Amino acid sequence: xxxxxxxxxxGLTHVATVPPFVLVIFGAGGxxxxxxxxxxxxxxxxxGLLPQEMAIVGFSRGDDTDETFRKMAxxxxxxxxxxxxxxxxxxxxxxxxxxxxxxxxxxxxYKKLGTLLTKLDREAGTGGNRLFYCATPPSQYPVIAExxxxxxxxxxxxxxxxVRLVVEKPFGHDTESAVALNRELHDVFExxxxxxxxxxxxxxxxxxxxxxxxxNGIFEPVWNRQYIDHVQITVAESIGVGTRGGYYDHAGxxxxxxxxxxxQLLALxxxxxxxxxxxxAVRDEKVKVLRAIHPFTTREAVAESVxxxxxxxxxxxxxxxxxxxxxxVAADSRTETFVAARFLVDNWRWAGVPFYLRTGKRLAKRxxxxxxxxxxxxxxxxQSLDMPEIEPNVLTLRIQPDEGISLKxxxxxxxxxxxxxxxxxxxxxxxxxxxxxxxAYERLVLDCLHGDSTLFTRHDEVExxxxxxxxxxxxxxxxxxxxxVYPAGSAGPEExxxxxxxxxxxxxxx
Amino acid sequence: xxxxxxxxxxxxxxxxxxxxxxxxADLLKSEQENAHPGLVRxxxxxxxxxxxxxxxxxDVEPVALSHPGRYITVTVGQTAARGAAVSLFGASxxxxxxELVDLPLTAHQYWAxxxxxxxxxxxxVSGLITDLDLLQGDEFHxxxxxxxxxxxxxxxxxxxxxxxxxxxxxxxxxxxxxxxWHSLQPWREVAAAAFDPDDLxxxxxxxETVAAVGGPEADSLATWLHGWIVERTxxxxxxxxxxxxxxxxxxxxxxxxxxxxxxxxxxxxxxxRQLRAxxxxxxxxxxxxxQAWNEPSWARLVSGCLAHGYDPxxxxxxxxxxxxxxxxxxxxxxx
Numbered sequence: 001x002x003x004x005x006x007x008x009x010x011g012l013t014h015v016a017t018v019p020p021f022v023l024v025i026f027g028a029g030g031x032x033x034x035x036x037x038x039x040x041x042x043x044x045x046x047x048g049l050l051p052q053e054m055a056i057v058g059f060s061r062g063d064d065t066d067e068t069f070r071k072m073a074x075x076x077x078x079x080x081x082x083x084x085x086x087x088x089x090x091x092x093x094x095x096x097x098x099x100x101x102x103x104x105x106x107x108x109x110y111k112k113l114g115t116l117l118t119k120l121d122r123e124a125g126t127g128g129n130r131l132f133y134c135a136t137p138p139s140q141y142p143v144i145a146e147x148x149x150x151x152x153x154x155x156x157x158x159x160x161x162x163v164r165l166v167v168e169k170p171f172g173h174d175t176e177s178a179v180a181l182n183r184e185l186h187d188v189f190e191x192x193x194x195x196x197x198x199x200x201x202x203x204x205x206x207x208x209x210x211x212x213x214x215x216n217g218i219f220e221p222v223w224n225r226q227y228i229d230h231v232q233i234t235v236a237e238s239i240g241v242g243t244r245g246g247y248y249d250h251a252g253x254x255x256x257x258x259x260x261x262x263x264q265l266l267a268l269x270x271x272x273x274x275x276x277x278x279x280x281a282v283r284d285e286k287v288k289v290l291r292a293i294h295p296f297t298t299r300e301a302v303a304e305s306v307x308x309x310x311x312x313x314x315x316x317x318x319x320x321x322x323x324x325x326x327x328x329v330a331a332d333s334r335t336e337t338f339v340a341a342r343f344l345v346d347n348w349r350w351a352g353v354p355f356y357l358r359t360g361k362r363l364a365k366r367x368x369x370x371x372x373x374x375x376x377x378x379x380x381x382x383q384s385l386d387m388p389e390i391e392p393n394v395l396t397l398r399i400q401p402d403e404g405i406s407l408k409x410x411x412x413x414x415x416x417x418x419x420x421x422x423x424x425x426x427x428x429x430x431x432x433x434x435x436x437x438x439x440a441y442e443r444l445v446l447d448c449l450h451g452d453s454t455l456f457t458r459h460d461e462v463e464x465x466x467x468x469x470x471x472x473x474x475x476x477x478x479x480x481x482x483x484x485v486y487p488a489g490s491a492g493p494e495e496x497x498x499x500x501x502x503x504x505x506x507x508x509x510x
Numbered sequence: 511x512x513x514x515x516x517x518x519x520x521x522x523x524x525x526x527x528x529x530x531x532x533x534x535a536d537l538l539k540s541e542q543e544n545a546h547p548g549l550v551r552x553x554x555x556x557x558x559x560x561x562x563x564x565x566x567x568x569d570v571e572p573v574a575l576s577h578p579g580r581y582i583t584v585t586v587g588q589t590a591a592r593g594a595a596v597s598l599f600g601a602s603x604x605x606x607x608x609e610l611v612d613l614p615l616t617a618h619q620y621w622a623x624x625x626x627x628x629x630x631x632x633x634x635v636s637g638l639i640t641d642l643d644l645l646q647g648d649e650f651h652x653x654x655x656x657x658x659x660x661x662x663x664x665x666x667x668x669x670x671x672x673x674x675x676x677x678x679x680x681x682x683x684x685x686x687x688x689x690x691w692h693s694l695q696p697w698r699e700v701a702a703a704a705f706d707p708d709d710l711x712x713x714x715x716x717x718e719t720v721a722a723v724g725g726p727e728a729d730s731l732a733t734w735l736h737g738w739i740v741e742r743t744x745x746x747x748x749x750x751x752x753x754x755x756x757x758x759x760x761x762x763x764x765x766x767x768x769x770x771x772x773x774x775x776x777x778x779x780x781x782x783r784q785l786r787a788x789x790x791x792x793x794x795x796x797x798x799x800x801q802a803w804n805e806p807s808w809a810r811l812v813s814g815c816l817a818h819g820y821d822p823x824x825x826x827x828x829x830x831x832x833x834x835x836x837x838x839x840x841x842x843x844x845x
Contacts, residue, residue, distance in 0.1 A: 005708050005711040005712065006702060006705050006706055006708075006711040006714075007711070007714065007742040007743055007744075008698070008701060008702035008705055008714070008738075008739070008742050008743075009702050009706075010742065010823055011821055011822060011823035011824075012695075012698060012699055012702055046802070047802065048696075048784075048800075048801045048802025048803070051799070051800075052800055088783070426552075427552050428552060431552060431578060431600075432552045432554060432578055433576075
């Protein structure tokens with residue numbers, strides 16, 4: 001299929017029709033499938049964005065059948081879809097759902113899968129297009145890729161069909177494992193076939209960072225070291241590790257959040273304007289800025305970062321346990337549930353401007369935001385009036401909750417004397433554009449089907465980000481002193497405050 | 511979503527733009543102080559809705575809900591003069607409000623004078639004309655010069671290029687939008703999808719006839735579809751024929767058939783909640799696509815139109831129709 005010669009396409013919302021396809025979900029019995037993938041497929045179908053010639057194949061351990069998989073999908077839509085289940089749409093979707101019950105390393109099962117896919121091509125007209133989605137623990141990615149390759153399912157059978165593989169973050173657990181994972185995937189799939197999904201990039205507000213920066217004329221001229229004092233990026237969660245203790249205790253905040261979500265936000269804020277809104281142009285600029293981040297020596301890694309672990313405390317007025325008392329967490333665990341670090345971007349635009357990043361669990365509240373703090377006025381014109389120091393301007397991009405943008409500036413308090421007070425000018429995404437936004441997964445699944453990888457991370461992006469975070473992890477591994485702790489419901493360990501205070505700065509209040 | 515409307519009636523002898531602005535400011539302040547401390551005013555546009563008395567009352571609330579802004583509804587030709595209703599309107603919990611004003615005017619009141627002082631300098635202004643007779647006369651001329659966008663509804667108009675010639679005659683730089691065109695979006699999507707394969711796209715220059723079947727609104731919709739295909743396939747000097755086959759029943763288009771030299775046919779038809787397009791060459795189906803479809807409400811069409819914004823394809827299409835059907839070129843009316 002091609003639309004390059006179709007003059008009727010210009011100006012239409014849909015870039016092109018999604019071609020016929022089979023989506024194979026590995027780990028179809030898991031939470032991701034139930035909560036995100038099936039509702040995303042349903043909503044795309046509700047919007048008429050999917051072709052009639054399609055099929056979904058669940059592949060998972062256990063003894064599910066087509067019928068039980070369909071029942072699970074029905075329940076998942078009822079429980080998690082952003083829009084109610086409509087029977088006629090469901091009646092169209094239901095017969096398209098199939099299930100293969102097998103272990104991920106069962107070579108015979110992949111032959112059986114191949115037979116099913118060929119049958120679907122013939123009977124459902126799916127055209128040989130396959131999207132393999134790994135909704136599994138990352139440890140299964142290499143096995144699945146290798147088995148797909150061994151069964152000959154990694155190549156398109158025709159020039160005009162596609163085979164793509166989707167893997168979700170985390171992509172490895174350090175530089176070496178990320179490089180090894182990329183190598184293992186590249187043994188079987190071309191880079192252009194691999195879609196590394198970080199759902200953060202599917203969020204409207206994250207995409208809006210690019211629009212805000214490059215779709216407005218007034219911000220880019222001040223978006224540099226001449227005007228910006230520092231940048232704070234915060235992704236705070238009030239929840240604990242919940243049922244993910246087993247996974248989290250081997251990951252920690254740096255691997256789980258810093259290496260992917262926060263580094264992606266940093267890249268979007270600091271990157272140069274891409275020459276086009278195309279996959280490689282955007283990703284080239286992101287890689288460029290990640291490579292410009294000053295790499296930590298071991299000593300710098302210790303001095304420029306803080307980690308912490310939550311203790312029992314109060315969140316929303318309720319007692320919550322400390323990290324060491326969570327289910328599946330080792331009693332002597334040194335895994336960090338909080339990390340803060342100071343990064344410098346060594347390039348012309350950002351030289352000397354610190355980027356402070358922090359993320360953690362069981363913090364005072366759930367908030368994700370980027371705050372750009374501008375430099376103070378160069379001449380304290382009002383100082384002679386016995387004024388306190390004028391607050392600097394702050395531009396805040398709120399990613400969640402209350403998605404929007406605020407600009408803080410000083411205004412004169414009405415009265416006979418000059419008094420200045422900081423005021424906020426607020427833009428709320430949800431109230432200005434009241435139409436319901438699609439879920440991140442809807443956008444990302446659709447992009448995979450269209451073959452648009454702009455919002456997916458490339459192997460060099462992943463490896464560069466790991467290089468930065470691994471230097472922190474390596475330095476911490478050598479530390480023997482106790483890991484700093486913070487009470488659940490607080491803003492993090494006191495050491496994190498000191499990271500900024502030593503430079504005369506402060507974290508924004510959570 | 512619960513909706514909230516806080517309204518004040520201004521008596522007839524007190525109606526003025528200053529008074530309307532004052533009431534909006536008081537309402538906003540009162541809401542901020544009392545019910546909604548987080549209330550903000552983040553507006554995306556000013557929309558002037560011009561309608562004639564006796565017609566259906568435009569339901570602007572759903573539009574205002576999804577596009578916070580200033581909504582000025584002018585109902586022209588009331589038999590008796592009445593006061594103005596000024597309100598703030600929004601969804602509870604959203605924290606943003608639209609400013610609404612209803613201005614009922616008699617035939618003798620000068621409506622451009624009532625509207626122009628209420629336009630804000632820093633917001634784009636759209637004019638939604640629900641009664642096309644209001645395009646006649648000097649008052650529209652004055653308003654048109656202050657509009658960035660005009661939205662018409664040419665569904666059911668047998669010659670949709672005519673009102674557009676009037677609009678462009680008054681302000682050639684205005685951005686055009688049409689609810690008829692917007693209602694065709696799913697038809698255009700499915701038609702485009704039918705020609706996605708390169709070998710089928712190659713058929714388009716050989717289009718000979720566009721044949722439409724449908725109710726009374728089919729004429730204008732088919733005219734727009736035909737104009738679109740002509741413009742997109744660069745056939746201005748050699749237009750394929752346009753045929754209407756039926757005008758019975760209710761509503762708009764039921765099917766459109768594109769016939770090509772050499773025997774190829776593309777049939778696009780509505781089947782309940784779906785649009786389906788099928789391309790046949792010598793009686794053999796080469797490609798079939800479908801698209802979900804619902805007849806949208808008036809408010810949804812207006813919202814969709816405003817959200818979509820400037821559509822260069824429509825601009826080219828309407829320009830082409832106005833030039834070929836009405837003899838109006840960019841620089842003015844053809845001699």
